Amino acid sequence: MSTYILRRFLQLIPVFLGATLLVYFLVFSLPGDPIVALFGDKPVNEAVAAKLRVQYHLDQPFWMQYLFYLQSIFTFDLGQDFSGRPIATVLGEVFPVTARLAIMALIFEGVFGIVFGLIAGLRKGKFFDATVLVASLIVIGIPIFVLGFLLQFTIGVQLGWAKPTVSSAATVQDLILPAIVLGLGSFAYVLRLTRTSVIENMNADYVRTATAKGLSRFRVVRVHILRNSLIPVITFLGADLGALMGGAIVTEGIFNIPGVGNRLYRAVLSGEGPTVVSIVTVLVLIYCLSNLLVDLLYAWLDPRIRYDN
Amino acid sequence: MTDFIALDPDITPAPGKGEPVLEVRNLSVDFGVDKKWVPAAIGLNYEVHAGEVLAIVGESGSGKSASSMALLGLLPSNSRVTGSVKLAGKELLGVNEANIRAVRGKDVAVIFQEPMTALNPVYTVGAQIVETVRLHSEVSPEEAKQRALRMLELVELPDPEKAFRSYPHQLSGGQRQRAMIAQSLSCDPKLLIADEPTTALDVTVQAEILDLMRNLRNKLDSAIVLITHDMGVVADLADRIAVMRRGLIVESGTAAEIFHNPQHEYTQALLAAVPHLGQGGADSVAEVDVTAALAAATHADIESVPEEELVRRERANAAALAAAETAKPEGEPVLELTNVAIDYPKQGRVPAFRAVEGANLVIYPGQVVGLVGESGSGKTTIGRAAVGLLPVAAGTMKVVGQDISGAKRNGRQLHEMRRYVGMVFQDPSSSLNPRLPIGESIGEPMFLAREAKGAGLQKRIEELLDQVELPRDYRNRYPHELSGGQKQRVGIARALSLKPKLMVADEPTSALDVSVQAKVLDLFQNLQKELGFACLFVTHDLAVVDVLADRICVMQRGRIVEQGTRDQILRNPQELYTQRLLAAVPLPDPDKQRERRELRAQLLSGAS
Numbered sequence: 001m002s003t004y005i006l007r008r009f010l011q012l013i014p015v016f017l018g019a020t021l022l023v024y025f026l027v028f029s030l031p032g033d034p035i036v037a038l039f040g041d042k043p044v045n046e047a048v049a050a051k052l053r054v055q056y057h058l059d060q061p062f063w064m065q066y067l068f069y070l071q072s073i074f075t076f077d078l079g080q081d082f083s084g085r086p087i088a089t090v091l092g093e094v095f096p097v098t099a100r101l102a103i104m105a106l107i108f109e110g111v112f113g114i115v116f117g118l119i120a121g122l123r124k125g126k127f128f129d130a131t132v133l134v135a136s137l138i139v140i141g142i143p144i145f146v147l148g149f150l151l152q153f154t155i156g157v158q159l160g161w162a163k164p165t166v167s168s169a170a171t172v173q174d175l176i177l178p179a180i181v182l183g184l185g186s187f188a189y190v191l192r193l194t195r196t197s198v199i200e201n202m203n204a205d206y207v208r209t210a211t212a213k214g215l216s217r218f219r220v221v222r223v224h225i226l227r228n229s230l231i232p233v234i235t236f237l238g239a240d241l242g243a244l245m246g247g248a249i250v251t252e253g254i255f256n257i258p259g260v261g262n263r264l265y266r267a268v269l270s271g272e273g274p275t276v277v278s279i280v281t282v283l284v285l286i287y288c289l290s291n292l293l294v295d296l297l298y299a300w301l302d303p304r305i306r307y308d309n
Numbered sequence: 310m311t312d313f314i315a316l317d318p319d320i321t322p323a324p325g326k327g328e329p330v331l332e333v334r335n336l337s338v339d340f341g342v343d344k345k346w347v348p349a350a351i352g353l354n355y356e357v358h359a360g361e362v363l364a365i366v367g368e369s370g371s372g373k374s375a376s377s378m379a380l381l382g383l384l385p386s387n388s389r390v391t392g393s394v395k396l397a398g399k400e401l402l403g404v405n406e407a408n409i410r411a412v413r414g415k416d417v418a419v420i421f422q423e424p425m426t427a428l429n430p431v432y433t434v435g436a437q438i439v440e441t442v443r444l445h446s447e448v449s450p451e452e453a454k455q456r457a458l459r460m461l462e463l464v465e466l467p468d469p470e471k472a473f474r475s476y477p478h479q480l481s482g483g484q485r486q487r488a489m490i491a492q493s494l495s496c497d498p499k500l501l502i503a504d505e506p507t508t509a510l511d512v513t514v515q516a517e518i519l520d521l522m523r524n525l526r527n528k529l530d531s532a533i534v535l536i537t538h539d540m541g542v543v544a545d546l547a548d549r550i551a552v553m554r555r556g557l558i559v560e561s562g563t564a565a566e567i568f569h570n571p572q573h574e575y576t577q578a579l580l581a582a583v584p585h586l587g588q589g590g591a592d593s594v595a596e597v598d599v600t601a602a603l604a605a606a607t608h609a610d611i612e613s614v615p616e617e618e619l620v621r622r623e624r625a626n627a628a629a630l631a632a633a634e635t636a637k638p639e640g641e642p643v644l645e646l647t648n649v650a651i652d653y654p655k656q657g658r659v660p661a662f663r664a665v666e667g668a669n670l671v672i673y674p675g676q677v678v679g680l681v682g683e684s685g686s687g688k689t690t691i692g693r694a695a696v697g698l699l700p701v702a703a704g705t706m707k708v709v710g711q712d713i714s715g716a717k718r719n720g721r722q723l724h725e726m727r728r729y730v731g732m733v734f735q736d737p738s739s740s741l742n743p744r745l746p747i748g749e750s751i752g753e754p755m756f757l758a759r760e761a762k763g764a765g766l767q768k769r770i771e772e773l774l775d776q777v778e779l780p781r782d783y784r785n786r787y788p789h790e791l792s793g794g795q796k797q798r799v800g801i802a803r804a805l806s807l808k809p810k811l812m813v814a815d816e817p818t819s820a821l822d823v824s825v826q827a828k829v830l831d832l833f834q835n836l837q838k839e840l841g842f843a844c845l846f847v848t849h850d851l852a853v854v855d856v857l858a859d860r861i862c863v864m865q866r867g868r869i870v871e872q873g874t875r876d877q878i879l880r881n882p883q884e885l886y887t888q889r890l891l892a893a894v895p896l897p898d899p900d901k902q903r904e905r906r907e908l909r910a911q912l913l914s915g916a917s
Binding site for chain 1 (some may be wrong): 381383406410411412413414415418419421423426427428429430431435440441444445476478618808
């Protein structure tokens with residue numbers, strides 16, 4: 001097992017280099033001069049511009065810029081964004097907010113998705129199952145920004161149950177509504193996945209064995225059906241954590257949340273290469289680590305999977 | 310286990326005394342299909358006494374499983390059960406959920422067919438047995454563990470501690486079934502329902518599990534209901550037999566009555582359809598006394614057979630072997646393997662696996678060679694390599710005169726070669742494209758090989774349907790509209806469509822019921838005589854090979870351990886493995902099976 005984990009960590013190195021190189025190249029290829037954009041409407045002061053170009057290595061060819069960037073990462077100095085704040089500080093501000101949001105969304109979709117999916121699966125073909133299936137289809141069908149604005153308007157503005165926008169502190173209470181919006185799509189998937197998996201396992205031979213042993217229905221479901229059914233669901237949830245972190249841009253935009261998505265959007269617009277690459281790199285690392293976590297969980301849930309050699 | 314049999318070779322069934330453990334009266338089971346009740350079992354009556362084995366025999370769809378699952382209320386919710394089921398005088402039908410739960414696993418335990426899927430893959434064997442024990446008795450976890458370990462020891466698992474800690478996938482098929490039996494016995498049930506307990510197992514493992522069950526039956530004095538389609542298993546274990554067909558018990562009686570004097574025509578037909586090792590093919594190949602052959606080859610004495618008689622039988626056997634003419638092979642070999650090794654290529658981090666090593670095998674035109682072995686022996690691998698589906702790692706393989714050892718995967722040479730080779734697959738349902746009418750499935754090889762098209766192709770398809778004895782108007786039907794036997798006929802017609810010189814048949818009848826299997830084998834044999842193709846017939850079932858094959862190759866762990874003509878292999882098996890394999894095949898005759906069992910016990914004790 002430990003060699004497996006070590007190997008997986010070693011695999012992170014090429015992923016890290018590849019991701020940073022690719023993203024750096026994309027930002028480099030963006031049209032427009034970021035330094036000119038910095039001056040906004042004011043006339044460009046060539047002397048200042050030249051100085052800034054040297055400071056941000058923008059006068060160097062692409063490869064040199066990339067190497068300078070790598071160097072700055074390995075010396076734990078990510079440099080500064082265009083407003084002069086250290087990028088490390090910026091990351092430290094935005095990531096906790098988005099992480100909080102993503103984890104809340106994950107808990108929401110996990111708990112409700114599994115519970116609803118389990119009940120629907122056990123009552124296959126009955127009223128609850130049919131209702132939940134149709135509802136989940138509707139949720140999957142509506143784009144997230146429509147759902148976001150809809151919930152923001154009804155629950156936040158009309159009913160006043162939650163604040164329609166999030167304060168700069170982005171407390172847990174503030175984030176409940178956005179987390180539901182963010183997790184709604186995946187909630188529908190988790191529900192359907194759990195339902196299918198439960199239905200499949202209900203007809204499995206070992207469930208019949210468990211019943212033939214004299215176990216109560218409740219224990220058969222809890223001990224024998226649920227654990228086997230959760231294996232594919234856990235895989236989905238783990239992969240989804242990374243997707244939620246990176247995919248929060250729309251939700252953060254709607255609710256004005258000072259998180260990763262918002263900051264990334266601004267950095268892309270202003271062509272701040274180092275900021276974009278730093279944020280994306282952290283996202284890539286989170287994605288890889290959550291996948292590793294899923295694979296380990298997988299082995300724990302299903303003893304048939306072993307990672308030695 | 311062998312000791313036990315040697316001590317008490319002749320197990321006389323205890324005749325039903327006193328009150329029966331299980332009394333079934335007028336039991337009917339219906340399933341609701343499309344808002345109609347479809348009967349699965351109709352008015353069944355039977356009883357089982359302590360220490361007695363009742364075998365319920367029937368083919369698929371006879372209602373044998375459904376009626377037995379109904380005893381414990383284990384049927385799906387679209388079913389309806391009526392009648393009376395009394396366990397030691399107490400009614401089981403119609404009682405509330407909590408009461409039936411108290412009976413399940415405690416008074417009545419079930420052993421299921423598939424030991425792999427019948428145990429939960431995510432819990433250890435020990436945990437699952439402990440769960441059963443603690444459910445039905447108030448014991449501490451430690452006591453429950455001790456009980457589970459004793460059970461695992463009782464079912465003769467070599468290392469109970471290790472089995473306790475193992476997950477089901479870490480055990481072999483036979484060990485899993487032992488664990489399953491251990492679990493079912495853990496609460497001292499009065500009645501054991503065994504639903505096809507050995508069907509998924511290899512023949513030598515099957516023999517071991519049957520020994521175990523016979524042994525336990527005598528030790529524990531439980532009543533056993535054995536559900537099976539296999540007459541050999543019935544002959545080995547049953548005291549009384551009920552034969553079921555289409556939901557009805559058509560005949561019941563003691564094992565001796567049913568086997569020696571079957572009254573109902575269905576019972577007679579069923580017994581006649583069972584391929585019987587040593588019985589030979591449809592035409593007059595002399596019957597082989599395999600027991601005598603084994604006794605001679607191993608110099609064994611059988612207590613239940615008088616010595617003079619055994620000697621006489623051994624002599625007759627030797628004389629028959631000497632008299633058997635070995636047909637001189639003619640013509641160029643159709644398939645020729647010289648020192649062939651076959652690998653499963655490495656996939657990702659899974660290293661290459663050598664499935665077959667040093668195989669030598671020749672098939673001449675018109676010859677049927679049976680390739681026999683247990684699961685994992687490499688028999689299917691050779692079949693697949695012969696049609697170029699697996700590369701040859703070493704040695705040379707010639708198919709229809711062409712050396713394909715170095716042929717490129719999907720290359721031109723293999724493409725050309727496949728024109729002369731037909732293949733019939735094991736599962737007729739999944740080897741036909743469900744969205745193609747069967748006429749198109751049959752015609753596709755000819756169309757692809759540009760052998761025929763248009764009206765000529767249609768005519769050939771009709772000819773082929775005639776040959777496999779299917780009505781011509783079936784050509785527009787889809788596979789799901791056909792029965793298993795009919796689908797396999799389509800599979801044979803497709804394999805024949807290019808008039809192959811070599812046919813590779815991979816377990817073509819193992820998914821079929823015995824009576825259907827008998828008809829398909831008969832057809833296959835007639836076609837082979839008529840068309841004269843050579844055939845590599847891969848199977849795990851020695852009795853099937855016996856019906857068809859001119860020569861037999863026995864495989865074990867990737868090697869061909871023994872090969873020869875049918876008579877050589879059956880009348881004078883030399884290798885220990887061949888002997889053990891032959892001895893493990895149960896005979897559909899209780900008396901002959903008793904002799905065979907004794908012989909097998911001697912063979913095993915001699916080997917160890």
